[in-house]
Amino acid sequence: MIDPYEMLGVSREADGAAIKLAYRKRAKTAHPDAGGDVDMFSKLTMSYELLSDPVRRKVYDDTGYDPELADTKDLQGLVILETLVNEIILDEREPGSFDPVAAMRRKLTDKIVNARFHILEMERHRARIRNHIDRIGKKPDADVLGRMLRSRCDTINDAIVKAETEIGHIEKAYEMLDGYSYEIDAVAVEMKTAAE
Incomplete structure:
Protein backbone atom coordinates (compact mmCIF):
# COMPACT_ATOMS: atom_id res chain seq x y z
CA MET A 1 0.00 0.00 0.00
CA ILE A 2 1.34 3.38 -0.99
CA ASP A 3 1.28 6.04 1.71
CA PRO A 4 0.12 9.15 -0.18
CA TYR A 5 1.42 11.50 2.53
CA GLU A 6 4.86 9.94 2.33
CA MET A 7 4.73 9.91 -1.47
CA LEU A 8 4.07 13.66 -1.56
CA GLY A 9 6.25 14.44 1.45
CA VAL A 10 3.50 16.19 3.41
CA SER A 11 2.19 15.80 6.95
CA ARG A 12 -1.19 14.26 7.69
CA GLU A 13 -2.45 17.70 8.70
CA ALA A 14 -1.47 19.31 5.36
CA ASP A 15 -4.16 21.43 3.76
CA GLY A 16 -5.12 21.47 0.07
CA ALA A 17 -2.66 24.23 -0.83
CA ALA A 18 0.29 22.41 0.79
CA ILE A 19 -0.68 19.18 -0.97
CA LYS A 20 -0.95 20.91 -4.34
CA LEU A 21 2.41 22.66 -3.85
CA ALA A 22 4.12 19.39 -2.83
CA TYR A 23 2.64 17.59 -5.84
CA ARG A 24 3.77 20.25 -8.31
CA LYS A 25 7.27 20.32 -6.82
CA ARG A 26 7.69 16.54 -7.02
CA ALA A 27 5.96 16.25 -10.39
CA LYS A 28 8.62 18.46 -12.01
CA THR A 29 11.30 15.83 -11.45
CA ALA A 30 9.09 12.72 -11.45
CA HIS A 31 7.36 13.41 -14.79
CA PRO A 32 8.53 11.04 -17.56
CA ASP A 33 9.19 14.01 -19.88
CA ALA A 34 11.66 15.32 -17.29
CA GLY A 35 13.45 11.96 -17.09
CA GLY A 36 11.31 10.57 -14.27
CA ASP A 37 9.94 7.07 -13.89
CA VAL A 38 6.47 6.44 -15.36
CA ASP A 39 5.42 4.18 -12.48
CA MET A 40 6.64 6.63 -9.84
CA PHE A 41 4.85 9.53 -11.55
CA SER A 42 1.65 7.45 -11.69
CA LYS A 43 1.86 6.74 -7.94
CA LEU A 44 2.56 10.41 -7.26
CA THR A 45 -0.50 11.44 -9.28
CA MET A 46 -2.73 8.84 -7.60
CA SER A 47 -1.52 10.08 -4.20
CA TYR A 48 -2.32 13.66 -5.12
CA GLU A 49 -5.78 12.70 -6.40
CA LEU A 50 -6.54 10.80 -3.20
CA LEU A 51 -5.46 13.63 -0.90
CA SER A 52 -7.29 16.21 -3.03
CA ASP A 53 -10.59 14.37 -2.67
CA PRO A 54 -11.95 15.03 0.86
CA VAL A 55 -14.10 11.88 0.94
CA ARG A 56 -11.36 9.52 -0.26
CA ARG A 57 -8.86 11.21 2.06
CA LYS A 58 -11.15 10.72 5.08
CA VAL A 59 -11.69 7.05 4.20
CA TYR A 60 -7.93 6.59 3.80
CA ASP A 61 -7.23 8.39 7.08
CA ASP A 62 -9.81 6.25 8.89
CA THR A 63 -8.89 2.89 7.37
CA GLY A 64 -5.38 3.19 5.96
CA TYR A 65 -6.62 1.86 2.61
CA ASP A 66 -7.68 3.23 -0.73
CA PRO A 67 -8.71 0.84 -3.52
CA GLU A 68 -6.70 2.68 -6.17
CA LEU A 69 -3.48 2.65 -4.13
CA ALA A 70 -3.86 -0.85 -2.75
Whole structure:
Protein backbone atom coordinates (compact mmCIF):
# COMPACT_ATOMS: atom_id res chain seq x y z
CA MET A 1 0.00 0.00 0.00
CA ILE A 2 1.34 3.38 -0.99
CA ASP A 3 1.28 6.04 1.71
CA PRO A 4 0.12 9.15 -0.18
CA TYR A 5 1.42 11.50 2.53
CA GLU A 6 4.86 9.94 2.33
CA MET A 7 4.73 9.91 -1.47
CA LEU A 8 4.07 13.66 -1.56
CA GLY A 9 6.25 14.44 1.45
CA VAL A 10 3.50 16.19 3.41
CA SER A 11 2.19 15.80 6.95
CA ARG A 12 -1.19 14.26 7.69
CA GLU A 13 -2.45 17.70 8.70
CA ALA A 14 -1.47 19.31 5.36
CA ASP A 15 -4.16 21.43 3.76
CA GLY A 16 -5.12 21.47 0.07
CA ALA A 17 -2.66 24.23 -0.83
CA ALA A 18 0.29 22.41 0.79
CA ILE A 19 -0.68 19.18 -0.97
CA LYS A 20 -0.95 20.91 -4.34
CA LEU A 21 2.41 22.66 -3.85
CA ALA A 22 4.12 19.39 -2.83
CA TYR A 23 2.64 17.59 -5.84
CA ARG A 24 3.77 20.25 -8.31
CA LYS A 25 7.27 20.32 -6.82
CA ARG A 26 7.69 16.54 -7.02
CA ALA A 27 5.96 16.25 -10.39
CA LYS A 28 8.62 18.46 -12.01
CA THR A 29 11.30 15.83 -11.45
CA ALA A 30 9.09 12.72 -11.45
CA HIS A 31 7.36 13.41 -14.79
CA PRO A 32 8.53 11.04 -17.56
CA ASP A 33 9.19 14.01 -19.88
CA ALA A 34 11.66 15.32 -17.29
CA GLY A 35 13.45 11.96 -17.09
CA GLY A 36 11.31 10.57 -14.27
CA ASP A 37 9.94 7.07 -13.89
CA VAL A 38 6.47 6.44 -15.36
CA ASP A 39 5.42 4.18 -12.48
CA MET A 40 6.64 6.63 -9.84
CA PHE A 41 4.85 9.53 -11.55
CA SER A 42 1.65 7.45 -11.69
CA LYS A 43 1.86 6.74 -7.94
CA LEU A 44 2.56 10.41 -7.26
CA THR A 45 -0.50 11.44 -9.28
CA MET A 46 -2.73 8.84 -7.60
CA SER A 47 -1.52 10.08 -4.20
CA TYR A 48 -2.32 13.66 -5.12
CA GLU A 49 -5.78 12.70 -6.40
CA LEU A 50 -6.54 10.80 -3.20
CA LEU A 51 -5.46 13.63 -0.90
CA SER A 52 -7.29 16.21 -3.03
CA ASP A 53 -10.59 14.37 -2.67
CA PRO A 54 -11.95 15.03 0.86
CA VAL A 55 -14.10 11.88 0.94
CA ARG A 56 -11.36 9.52 -0.26
CA ARG A 57 -8.86 11.21 2.06
CA LYS A 58 -11.15 10.72 5.08
CA VAL A 59 -11.69 7.05 4.20
CA TYR A 60 -7.93 6.59 3.80
CA ASP A 61 -7.23 8.39 7.08
CA ASP A 62 -9.81 6.25 8.89
CA THR A 63 -8.89 2.89 7.37
CA GLY A 64 -5.38 3.19 5.96
CA TYR A 65 -6.62 1.86 2.61
CA ASP A 66 -7.68 3.23 -0.73
CA PRO A 67 -8.71 0.84 -3.52
CA GLU A 68 -6.70 2.68 -6.17
CA LEU A 69 -3.48 2.65 -4.13
CA ALA A 70 -3.86 -0.85 -2.75
CA ASP A 71 -2.28 -3.98 -4.10
CA THR A 72 -4.89 -6.44 -5.45
CA LYS A 73 -3.81 -8.98 -2.85
CA ASP A 74 -4.48 -6.40 -0.12
CA LEU A 75 -7.96 -5.78 -1.47
CA GLN A 76 -8.77 -9.48 -1.57
CA GLY A 77 -7.49 -9.81 2.00
CA LEU A 78 -9.74 -6.92 3.03
CA VAL A 79 -12.76 -8.58 1.43
CA ILE A 80 -12.05 -11.74 3.43
CA LEU A 81 -11.60 -9.75 6.65
CA GLU A 82 -14.79 -7.81 5.95
CA THR A 83 -16.75 -11.07 5.92
CA LEU A 84 -15.22 -12.08 9.25
CA VAL A 85 -15.91 -8.65 10.76
CA ASN A 86 -19.55 -8.99 9.72
CA GLU A 87 -19.70 -12.33 11.51
CA ILE A 88 -18.33 -10.71 14.68
CA ILE A 89 -20.86 -7.90 14.47
CA LEU A 90 -23.67 -10.44 14.22
CA ASP A 91 -22.30 -12.60 17.05
CA GLU A 92 -24.75 -12.38 19.97
CA ARG A 93 -22.13 -13.06 22.64
CA GLU A 94 -21.27 -10.23 25.00
CA PRO A 95 -18.24 -8.17 23.91
CA GLY A 96 -15.32 -9.08 26.14
CA SER A 97 -16.59 -12.61 26.72
CA PHE A 98 -14.69 -14.00 23.73
CA ASP A 99 -11.73 -12.99 21.59
CA PRO A 100 -12.96 -12.05 18.09
CA VAL A 101 -9.41 -11.53 16.80
CA ALA A 102 -8.46 -15.08 17.79
CA ALA A 103 -11.74 -16.32 16.28
CA MET A 104 -10.88 -14.61 12.98
CA ARG A 105 -7.40 -16.16 13.02
CA ARG A 106 -8.91 -19.62 13.64
CA LYS A 107 -11.36 -19.18 10.77
CA LEU A 108 -8.60 -18.05 8.43
CA THR A 109 -6.43 -20.99 9.47
CA ASP A 110 -9.37 -23.36 8.86
CA LYS A 111 -9.90 -21.82 5.41
CA ILE A 112 -6.23 -22.37 4.54
CA VAL A 113 -6.29 -25.97 5.79
CA ASN A 114 -9.48 -26.70 3.84
CA ALA A 115 -8.08 -25.13 0.66
CA ARG A 116 -4.85 -27.14 0.97
CA PHE A 117 -6.84 -30.34 1.52
CA HIS A 118 -8.93 -29.50 -1.55
CA ILE A 119 -5.73 -29.01 -3.58
CA LEU A 120 -4.45 -32.42 -2.45
CA GLU A 121 -7.72 -34.02 -3.52
CA MET A 122 -7.55 -32.35 -6.92
CA GLU A 123 -3.92 -33.46 -7.35
CA ARG A 124 -4.97 -37.05 -6.60
CA HIS A 125 -7.76 -36.84 -9.19
CA ARG A 126 -5.37 -35.37 -11.74
CA ALA A 127 -2.85 -38.17 -11.10
CA ARG A 128 -5.57 -40.81 -11.61
CA ILE A 129 -6.65 -39.17 -14.86
CA ARG A 130 -3.06 -39.05 -16.09
CA ASN A 131 -2.69 -42.71 -15.20
CA HIS A 132 -5.79 -43.50 -17.29
CA ILE A 133 -4.40 -41.44 -20.18
CA ASP A 134 -1.17 -43.44 -20.08
CA ARG A 135 -3.09 -46.75 -20.15
CA ILE A 136 -5.67 -46.00 -22.84
CA GLY A 137 -4.67 -47.14 -26.29
CA LYS A 138 -5.18 -44.30 -28.72
CA LYS A 139 -7.51 -44.56 -31.63
CA PRO A 140 -5.51 -43.89 -34.82
CA ASP A 141 -7.67 -41.20 -36.43
CA ALA A 142 -9.23 -39.29 -33.48
CA ASP A 143 -8.29 -39.45 -29.82
CA VAL A 144 -11.60 -38.32 -28.35
CA LEU A 145 -11.05 -39.98 -24.97
CA GLY A 146 -7.53 -38.65 -24.69
CA ARG A 147 -8.68 -35.11 -25.46
CA MET A 148 -11.50 -35.37 -22.94
CA LEU A 149 -9.20 -36.65 -20.21
CA ARG A 150 -6.53 -34.03 -20.99
CA SER A 151 -9.25 -31.38 -20.86
CA ARG A 152 -10.21 -32.61 -17.40
CA CYS A 153 -6.56 -32.35 -16.32
CA ASP A 154 -6.45 -28.77 -17.62
CA THR A 155 -9.62 -27.93 -15.70
CA ILE A 156 -8.14 -29.40 -12.53
CA ASN A 157 -4.89 -27.45 -13.10
CA ASP A 158 -6.92 -24.23 -13.36
CA ALA A 159 -8.81 -25.07 -10.17
CA ILE A 160 -5.54 -25.76 -8.34
CA VAL A 161 -4.11 -22.40 -9.44
CA LYS A 162 -7.32 -20.68 -8.32
CA ALA A 163 -7.18 -22.41 -4.91
CA GLU A 164 -3.50 -21.46 -4.47
CA THR A 165 -4.36 -17.85 -5.31
CA GLU A 166 -7.17 -17.92 -2.75
CA ILE A 167 -4.73 -19.26 -0.14
CA GLY A 168 -2.50 -16.26 -0.88
CA HIS A 169 -5.44 -13.91 -0.26
CA ILE A 170 -6.32 -15.68 2.99
CA GLU A 171 -2.68 -15.48 4.12
CA LYS A 172 -2.74 -11.75 3.34
CA ALA A 173 -5.87 -11.34 5.48
CA TYR A 174 -4.11 -13.26 8.27
CA GLU A 175 -1.10 -10.94 7.94
CA MET A 176 -3.40 -7.94 8.31
CA LEU A 177 -4.36 -9.23 11.76
CA ASP A 178 -0.72 -9.10 12.92
CA GLY A 179 -0.29 -6.85 15.92
CA TYR A 180 -3.93 -6.99 17.00
CA SER A 181 -4.95 -8.35 20.37
CA TYR A 182 -8.21 -8.33 22.29
CA GLU A 183 -8.83 -7.78 25.97
CA ILE A 184 -11.05 -10.44 27.49
CA ASP A 185 -13.28 -9.35 30.37
CA ALA A 186 -12.60 -11.92 33.10
CA VAL A 187 -15.91 -11.14 34.83
CA ALA A 188 -17.90 -11.77 31.62
CA VAL A 189 -16.09 -15.08 31.10
CA GLU A 190 -16.78 -16.15 34.69
CA MET A 191 -20.47 -15.23 34.33
CA LYS A 192 -20.67 -17.21 31.09
CA THR A 193 -19.00 -20.23 32.69
CA ALA A 194 -21.29 -20.03 35.73
CA ALA A 195 -24.38 -19.83 33.49
CA GLU A 196 -23.37 -22.99 31.65
